[in-house]
Amino acid sequence: MTAHDAAYPGGTQPSRTSTTPDGGRFVLRTRVFDADDLRRAHTRIAHEIVERNHGATDLVLVGLYTRGPAVARRLASAIESFESVAVALGALDVAFYRDDIGLRPVQPLGPTEVPDVTGRVVVLVDDVLFTGRTARAALDALTELGRPRSVQLAVLVDRGHRQIPIRADFVGKNLPTKETEDVRVRLAEVDGGEDGIEIWGPPATEDA
């Protein structure tokens, strides 16, 4: 991962994010989406974004690392396929804006590359909406990069358990989860293998 080979916003992924927080202890609970489901969700969100904003001309899709930039690229190519306009893309790293710096290890995840957002409609894009803290940090980061006309939030999964009053405008799937569980979105271009969304959790014996 270097600035040199990032030919595309968020075009590369650092290796140090590939470890899972449970240290490999969690087991697969449910496979919620397969590749086709995920493709349909992208298509639907793409249509909703264009419908809500009466077109795509002023849009900037800004993905939040790690998987947001890849989701944003998919949404952009879907929009381009049915609207025939190029959609501006950006990638945003929020590490330096997080509210848990010093409380846990925090590492930047990739190069921030955001086009001019002033006066445009920014759609922040991420894979999973959970506590809302990443989205809050993203709003702060965005404020210093310009003054968008409006800011919206698109996520593939809303898994609940918000700790901050933040709501998504576009949701692929609302997924009720336990706080101890882990929602894992896999995208071929980031994670390798097949697309899908899975719920992982501690082995049943620990989770009575």
Next chain:
Amino acid sequence: MMQHLLSIDDLSRADIEQLLELSELFVEVTQRDIPKVPALRGKTVVSLFYEDSTRTRLSFETAAKRLSADTMTFTVGSSSVRKGESLRDTVQTIEAMGVDAVVVRHSAAGAPHRIATWIDAAIVNAGDGAHEHPTQALLDLLTLRRHRGPSFDGLHVAIVGDVRRSRVARSGVKALVAMGARVTLVGPPTLLPEALETWPVEANDDLDAVLPEVDVVYLLRIQRERGAGALFPSLREYTTRYGLTAARATRLRPDALIMHPGPMNRGVEIAAEVADGPASIITQQVANGVAVRMAVLWSLLGSGGPVV
């Protein structure tokens, strides 16, 4: 998590690579309209400078401010050191004010290491005597990397001049060799290190023979304030044999890069037209210094969990 940055010896090749990648991200931050992030809000960084410095001190203070840390400056000229306060008392006084990192420059080799044993704050070596200047080495690597890409394997660097008393050269050699580069020291024997055989480098006293061979020529400052003048017959003689004059620079390969840690003695180790010429990346070294120091301060104060 890094606790101090005292010497390049503390860093593995992977650590250096990670710091350089982080620095690239901070280069982007420094290029924004608002070149500042809130990452180190509430942290205090003190610069404790027992030696004169313009660029290093300003660079660290700029780095701290762009991370939203508070900064304090301690320079010997205007302090209780003038009243005879010891280094240890000074440092403990500063710590009592509640600081998170101390950036130290001192004329005595090892002073930052000693300070690190006295107080809990993170210590950054900003130059200790003729020993080390690790952030200079890192910013030099970053500057090279931004020109040549992330691989240093096989890159041939000539370091020219007063290597013997140069902390820049000491840190630079360690960092370059750790990254896989090849280093040739160039200068008269009186300016090369005494235990040269223990250094992982080649040496040559003929600059004209070395220049066509190298990818980078790194000129060291003739440190007149450290008595460098006693080690060669005259500045004019030095310039004649080791100065990078415009005529001599034509021996370099067309894509070779010219570096200097500053401040330059124009007309001594480097001719003005060479310093300002297209092969010179000297001003980029200064610009990259802020990003590298942001990466170092973030790694020390921001990236980890609570210090227990």
